[in-house]
Amino acid sequence: MRRIEDCIAGVVGADARAKEEAQRLQDILTKPQGSLGKLEALSVRLAGVYGTSKPSVGRKVVFTMAADHGVTQEGVSAYPAEVTRQMVLNFAHGGAAINVLARHVGAEVRVVDMGVSCDEDWPTCVICRKVGKGTRSMARGPAMTADEARRCVEAGIELAEMAVDEGFTALAIGDMGIGNTTAASAVTSVIAGKPVRDVTGRGTGIDDTKLNAKVSVIESAIRANSPDPRDGLDVLAKVGGFEIGGMAGVILGGAFRKVPVFVDGFVSGSAALVAGTMCPKSVDYMVASHLSVEPGHAHALAHLGLVPVLDLGMRLGEGTGAALAFSVADASCKILSEMATFEGAGVSRSSEKGS
Amino acid sequence: MRRIEDCIAGVVGADARAKEEAQRLQDILTKPQGSLGKLEALSVRLAGVYGTSKPSVGRKVVFTMAADHGVTQEGVSAYPAEVTRQMVLNFAHGGAAINVLARHVGAEVRVVDMGVSCDEDWPTCVICRKVGKGTRSMARGPAMTADEARRCVEAGIELAEMAVDEGFTALAIGDMGIGNTTAASAVTSVIAGKPVRDVTGRGTGIDDTKLNAKVSVIESAIRANSPDPRDGLDVLAKVGGFEIGGMAGVILGGAFRKVPVFVDGFVSGSAALVAGTMCPKSVDYMVASHLSVEPGHAHALAHLGLVPVLDLGMRLGEGTGAALAFSVADASCKILSEMATFEGAGVSRSSEKGS
Secondary structure, three states: OOOHHHHHHOOOOOOHHHHHHHHHHHHHEOOOOOOOOHHHHHHHHHHHHHOOOOOOOOOEEEEEEEEOOHHHHHOOOOOOOOHHHHHHHHHHOOOOHHHHHHHHHOEEEEEEEEEOOOOOOOOOOOEEOOOOOOOOOHHHOOOOOHHHHHHHHHHHHHHHHHHHHOOOOEEEEEEEOOOHHHHHHHHHHHHHOOOHHHHOOOOOOOOHHHHHHHHHHHHHHHHHHOOOOOOHHHHHHHHOOHHHHHHHHHHHHHHHOOOOEEEOOHHHHHHHHHHHHHOHHHHHHEEEOEOOOOHHHHHHHHHHOOOOOEOOOOOOOOOHHHHHHHHHHHHHHHHHHHOOEHHHHOOOOOOOOOO | OOOHHHHHHOOOOOOHHHHHHHHHHHOOEOOOOOOOOHHHHHHHHHHHHHOOOOOOOOOEEEEEEEEOOHHHHHOOOOOOOOHHHHHHHHHHOOOOHHHHHHHHHOEEEEEEEEEOOOOOOOOOOOEEOOOOOOOOOHHHOOOOOHHHHHHHHHHHHHHHHHHHHOOOOEEEEEEEOOOHHHHHHHHHHHHHOOOHHHHOOOOOOOOHHHHHHHHHHHHHHHHHHOOOOOOHHHHHHHHOOHHHHHHHHHHHHHHHOOOOEEEOOHHHHHHHHHHHHHOHHHHHHEEEOEOOOOHHHHHHHHHHOOOOOEOOOOOOOOOHHHHHHHHHHHHHHHHHHHOOEHHHHOOOOOOOOOO
16 A cells, blocks of 8 residues: 555656646647537646647546544534445446446546445445544544545545556546435535635535534534644544545546546535645646536635536535536547647638637 | 418417426435426426427437528628538538537438538538528618528428438537627517627637627627517517528427427527427427526526526537536436336335425
8 A cells, every 4th residue: 555645755746847748738739729518628637647739538437435524413514424335336237427427427436435424235346445434523523534534635646546447547436325415515624724704615415504514513623622724634533434435546546656636526626625735736737627506616626726617506425526527528538539620621820819 | 391380479488387396306316306397397307398298318419500690790700701611511410519419329411501601512411501602781770581580480490390300309409600699699689689798708719899789790890780679580680690591490390399499508599589489389398408608698598587507607509508508407307207207116104294
């Protein structure tokens, strides 16, 4: 198992020269400059990740990481906690949204038990990296120990590296865990430095009363635990979750192995904040797949300097937005590889400078 | 050839019952209600088009319709007019963005010469429905005769029906024509009832001076020709374009044959305004693929009551946004067909009413 510190030390930033070359290529393809908008920007970003001006996304895998959250005992969710276990079985049987969307874009789904509150009698396709049977309630002390936080992240790094060793060239992270938008709001508030109220939403669908209670729980948990915003592992341990740590690890492992990690929505975004705090260079390897309806997500992305590819009004998690973004990324790379240039196709250029 | 009036008389609105059933199904799938955002809304819309609660998009074709515009002689575009012909050849050789993106989503591209200003010595794959060698300048009289306007629309209806007869079950429309954002702005201003300045943008990339000139040209063309905003064919004839008429025809033909027509961006959107004015029920069959950067597009969509699926900062045309939306539509239908229900998967429901 690679140590977290060794992984972080091995991450180098994106290839600036490949990005420049990809941008130059975009500018001579048979279309007005910039007219493919985010497709162009995404292709250039991926050129930097893969270190070539004609990148290809290739084989794709979504890590859907599940865990339970002790904070559900404070009444912060619309769904009972046993739904986490039930949904892991749904993933295993191929009936959840992420299964459908991953099939649609040709990606594999790897379901990981990072800390579901049940015994480990899973179907064989579920990868068990259980760090504990759910976190403790952050309202009553740290969600996990410092050692547990390290173990989550290390598990994520290991899974990312295993996937790359198997030939996967693009990773995605998604989440399942009743109560985990509470943890994500806490992490986002601390690391992005925003008031809890601004980064807390309705999750799976709570009413105003529960939303107010959720905000109070998070505020008092942050006060009581005082996580250090500059220390990603400390924030993860005190107010995070096992699946958040696992996803942060996948990002670090992906960045170490120079493959892009497609970050799904709000909970995955809080993992990106943890990873970005631990290893700022890892941000180069993140792709912000979509903008979640959860209000904290825009703050998380802004803190990381990331622009979301899609904006479809989604708020499901699981990696669903990342799966759809995989397809857009494929398309963006094919533009670079397959389109004709003005010169090659005998098409006249614009008479306007720079257009 | 089907007469326009017979086609319009044969269009019936979307199937309200299939839409209701699809919505009910969305609400019992294993996810919080509404959490897939626009994917859910799109699947319900397509259920109404296909008349079934489990629709499938099936075989897809993009009509990329090209024509020239006499108004280019007023200096409204950044590119020389011969680029229209050059780009048709680029489409025919598979080197344009629409070729790449259509291949990516498994759609066929049909390139149609609706009125390119050149002889007809095209490669065999180009479909020739040339109504004229470019329109006349709307600044100096009507862009085309009333008879020419009818012929464009009839050609589009015929092409749509031929495609459905061949087994295509989803159509898209896209445009190529130097100068055609000028025509689209004029059509949008007239039908949506918005000031020219608000619906006129930089097209392929003109500077401020040319933008001001473009606005003046459109304003005086509308004043001189006084098109009737309630008469789509009249607007098309006076300030439209041959490819805009062809695309309006594809919409009418698609609606008549009950298949969705994915409308691309701003110029296609002006065709949607023409079709919607001629046949309000045809709007049920339109899918607004994406939101163009061109400022008039949002006004056109608002007038039609359509919400765009994607928002990727694109402004290329050709059908590129529609191709990407095809893939999202496929995904949205698979959600309805392939996801497990709460009951089927043994997943507990929310404790909150209506979530």
